[in-house]
Amino acid sequence: MCSHKKATDMKIQLHLHTSVYSACAKATPDRLMKKLIETGFDAVFITEHNAVWREWEIERLQQRYPDIKIYPGVEITVGQESFQHLLVLGTVDPAFLEMSDEQEILEEARARGHLTILAHPFRWPDGHDMLDRGNYPDAIEYRTSNHGTEEGLQTLQAAERFNLPVVNAGDVHDLDMVDSFWIEAEWEIFSPDDIREIILEGAYTNFMLEGASLPARPHEEVE
Numbered sequence: 001m002c003s004h005k006k007a008t009d010m011k012i013q014l015h016l017h018t019s020v021y022s023a024c025a026k027a028t029p030d031r032l033m034k035k036l037i038e039t040g041f042d043a044v045f046i047t048e049h050n051a052v053w054r055e056w057e058i059e060r061l062q063q064r065y066p067d068i069k070i071y072p073g074v075e076i077t078v079g080q081e082s083f084q085h086l087l088v089l090g091t092v093d094p095a096f097l098e099m100s101d102e103q104e105i106l107e108e109a110r111a112r113g114h115l116t117i118l119a120h121p122f123r124w125p126d127g128h129d130m131l132d133r134g135n136y137p138d139a140i141e142y143r144t145s146n147h148g149t150e151e152g153l154q155t156l157q158a159a160e161r162f163n164l165p166v167v168n169a170g171d172v173h174d175l176d177m178v179d180s181f182w183i184e185a186e187w188e189i190f191s192p193d194d195i196r197e198i199i200l201e202g203a204y205t206n207f208m209l210e211g212a213s214l215p216a217r218p219h220e221e222v223e
């Protein structure tokens, strides 16, 4: 793998849970931020299950860890009976928690400029039903700690079929997942919604700990 990292490249964790609002997550925000900084991350989105951090909570954590940009987000369980998980990055608005209709969430997020990512679409059989219904998020997760190689391949096929970008994300629930899957962006982020343009323009590379560099879109060559 080539390692001539440009000065502007930003190592970003798009999907992370903490023990504050995700019952299944084991690590505290403090331990997670320390680990992220240790492993060279420049930015992180905190995406709890069906819960948003309040703005002052994010600000307080940010003051303690000025070496990393800390942004809010949420992972919403979509629909009544399905197991679709949709990430909305950049929001602290609990209004999103009241929405259960995938189309409504996607439209509202888009109207506000927030990036949407369908999390681990092939973790469960109905984890990607919205795609078949023609309701498209901005991107879908490729490799995560909840997606093996096989699910990754299924994601690539879906990405090709629906012409959607794929992103690597940790789906971090504990310290050992912090540095497993991530993206590196070519442009700096100054506000949380900047991530949307980066993903839509393909100005990033998918990474995983094993060192493989993966294409942002399936038809692109791997260097």
Ligand SMILES: [Zn+2]
Pocket (backbone or CB within 6 Å): 075, 085, 119, 120
């Ligand atoms: Zn999930």
Ligand SMILES: [Zn+2]
Pocket (backbone or CB within 6 Å): 015, 017, 075, 119, 171, 172
């Ligand atoms: Zn998650």
